[in-house]
Amino acid sequence: TTHYLFIVVVAVNSTLLTINAGDYIFYTDWAWTSFVVFSISQSTMLVVGAIYYMLFTGVPGTATYYATIMTIYTWVAKGAWFALGYPYDFVAVPVWIPSAMLLDLTYWATRRNKHAAILIGGTLVGLSLPMFNMINLLTIRDPLEMAFKYPRPTLPPYMTPIEPQVGKFYNSPVALGAGAGAVLSVPIAALGAKLNTWTYR
Numbered sequence: 001t002t003h004y005l006f007i008v009v010v011a012v013n014s015t016l017l018t019i020n021a022g023d024y025i026f027y028t029d030w031a032w033t034s035f036v037v038f039s040i041s042q043s044t045m046l047v048v049g050a051i052y053y054m055l056f057t058g059v060p061g062t063a064t065y066y067a068t069i070m071t072i073y074t075w076v077a078k079g080a081w082f083a084l085g086y087p088y089d090f091v092a093v094p095v096w097i098p099s100a101m102l103l104d105l106t107y108w109a110t111r112r113n114k115h116a117a118i119l120i121g122g123t124l125v126g127l128s129l130p131m132f133n134m135i136n137l138l139t140i141r142d143p144l145e146m147a148f149k150y151p152r153p154t155l156p157p158y159m160t161p162i163e164p165q166v167g168k169f170y171n172s173p174v175a176l177g178a179g180a181g182a183v184l185s186v187p188i189a190a191l192g193a194k195l196n197t198w199t200y201r
Contacts, residue, residue, distance in 0.1 A: 028140055029146060031092045032140075033143075039129060039133065043099075047103070050066045062104070063100040067096035067097045070096055077091060095136050099129045102125065
């Protein structure tokens, strides 16, 4: 009972940490204008949480399950905002599942080698997540216009955008190159996962 209870606690708490990492995840305006921070925080949180969860269960496929939980949670939040009268694109649901599948595939292909999962899987997540999410964000209707037309009620005054012209950069493919910064999350995630695995030795 304790074993399964711990799995539930890890899944729920890790999910909450990931979906709120830097407050960049739900809202289209900041997912665009802070794409580098978004990519680094999401790559890091996905890898740390999924590796911790996957190594604890020892089952390939756990990372995808973990990413699916987060996706469902975020779609529920998207629906809640939509029900409050905000536009459909007000909340962007990040694309975690394909990157998590790569992590699971690495763990399975290397015969459940935890070091390979951390290094190779972490690298694949860091490289793929920014690309998947940039493609996802390209489908959203003018994020900066939405940011000014529908400001978040909880947004602190110092974060309120005041210069719409900055969108010229973020609407260009250059932002995709900036997403490569997510690769920096790999060594951080590897260290976090290593510390987590030491706990159960």
